[in-house]
Amino acid sequence: MxxxxxxxxxxxxxxxxxxxxxxxxxxxxxxxxxxxxxxxxxxxxxxxxxxxxxxxxxxxxxxxxxxxxxxxxxxxxxxxxxxxxxxKIYSYPEFLYEQSKNKTRVVIGGSHGKTTITSMILHVMHYHDRDVDYMVGAQLEGFDVMVKLTEDNDFIVLEGDEYLSSPIDRRPKFHLYKPNIALLSGIAWDHINVFPTYENYVEQFSIFVDSIIKGGSINYNAEDAEVKLVVEASNNTIRKLPYHTPEYIVDNGETLLETPEGSLPIEVFGKHNLNNLAGAKWICQHMGIDEDDFYEAIATFKGASKRLEKIAESNNSVVFKDFAHSPSKVKATTKAVKEQYQDRVVVACLELHTYSSLNAEFLKEYKGTLDTADVAVVFYSPHAVEIKKLKAVKQKQIANAFQRDDLIIYTTPDNFKQFLFSQNFDNKALLLMSSGNYGGLDFEEVKALIG
Missing domain, CATH: 3.40.50.720 (NAD(P)-binding Rossmann-like Domain)
Incomplete structure (x- = not known):
């Protein structure tokens, strides 16, 4: 072909x-x-x-x-x-569907968590030598590529993105996969350049639920009120299976998951990641992995690339890099780091880099998102706002949006870098959240900061 x-x-x-x-x-x-x-x-x-x-x-x-x-x-x-x-012209998701028409399609959707959940599922399958086709939005340890397609595998696991399919196909990607097994992790307004209202954005998830093959199933995060409403309102003849965050404790910087066999130390942390884990467990069980085998495998999962990725650590300092940029992700990620490192000063640095985050109207969605950080820093480039042809964003608007009196704001890469490299990182946890690089920050230099 x-x-x-x-x-x-x-x-x-x-x-x-x-x-x-x-x-x-x-x-x-x-x-x-x-x-x-x-x-x-x-x-x-x-x-x-x-x-x-x-x-x-x-x-x-x-x-x-x-x-x-x-x-x-x-x-x-x-x-x-x-x-x-x-x-014959295909969009990316259309072609993936063509390649998987005769397989059991497992689609992981949600405004946040979908890459991590997909990665968890693939990690468990790989650990137990279960060969599946897949498409995931991050590079995974032990995997050479982010897409695998075969003639023989029964299952394909697809990360279901709600962004547009192609320049000539304005449908969200996850509307085209027609899942047999689906998961919905969370709904929080994003991509406002495409979905200008919250209601319009939520509607895309209703369409996704209705696209599940009749007789199929959806596992959904019952702790997300919007997800619960969307799934339970659907008239599609599918099984609807809720999941909840499992019990866990944080002891001396280590997260322990409560299982039927006792407390299990795991590498990932934060309530949102434990919630993701619960969803992944359900999907793995649908794919033939029993509970004990899931726990054995997930204990070795270190996380998806750029999702709470630990890039440096010393005896009393740690640095994380995270792709978080939407308000819900920023809030969950900051809270997770503080919960894991309660005795350390958490320095959370957020770059406003995406179209949505630099939109003056959307900024108010960030209210309270950095509240759990001990030191909160926001970096944005007025030049990036110009390039995206958005209205100018003033520092005062940023300050008003986050509703935090001690918020530190930088608008030039040099000033932000100067702040970062002047810090003493003893007994601190540094969290760098961005889908960009703070105007050219060298992360190798950042790693050297804590020795």
Missing amino acids: NVHFIAIGGAAMHNLAIALHNKGYNITGSDDTIHDPSKSRLEAKGLLPEQFGWFPEKITQNLDAIVLGMHAKADNPELLKAQELQL
Whole structure:
């Protein structure tokens, strides 16, 4: 099968391209720019385009399918040529569905927690040598790629993202997977550039629940009021199975999960991660892993990349990096670190980097999110606001939004770095939350801060 990728360099797209190459497909692709790690991974497989740019001459009748990435625009020259030739054009999620039509599709949805839950499930399966197909949004320890597709595996585990499918398909990705087994972890307004109202955003999750194959099942976080409303209001003929945060204790910086066999030390921490674990346990049991085997495997799970990732530690200092940027994630992550390190000063640094977080109207959603931190710092770049063509955000608006009198705000990378490197980190826990890099912060230098 000959498949061409328009915007092959994307995080999701290059992983799918590699997965299909590994399956024996003939893969070509284009992009106007490709950065690492995508560049190195594609190069290693012989899939890196010889030249960057768009080349309509690559689009011919010999192609069986086009996969269109979100990075491409609707007027992309290769896309226009494919439309002219009436070739079959798939979005990323559409193509994944085509590859998994004859499998049991397990889809993990939610505004937060979906990457961690998917990662937990895959870790448990890998630990017990259960081979499954998958697509996950983070690099996992023990896994070479983020997408795996085979002809033989019965299950495919898909992280169900609610963002748009492609430039010409405005449906959320997770509407296209038609799960047999689903999970919904939480609903908290995000992606306001696409879903301008809270009600419109919540509606996407109702559609997701209704898309589950009749006779299928959904496990849902019963502690999230919106999730509970959405799932229980659905008239879809599916099994609805609630889950709750399990009992746990934190003892001297170690989290112990209460199990039928006694207290089990685990590597992950924080109430939100324990809640994620409960959801993952249910899904693993649907996939044939019994409770004891789940606990044995999950005890060795260290977390998904960039999700409360410990990047440095000494006797009395620790540094975490986290992808958290939406209000619900920021609040849960900050609270988790303080709970785990109650006797240390928690320094929480948040970069407002996404379209939603830099929107003046949306800022009020951050009220109280950094309250559990001992020292709270917010960094944002007025230049980034300009690039995103948003209204200017003033420091006073940030201060009013977070409702914290001692909030420290920086607007230049140099000033933020100067603050960070002037700190004494004895008896402190540093939490760096961002989907960016604070205007060019070198995390290797940060690691050296605590020796």
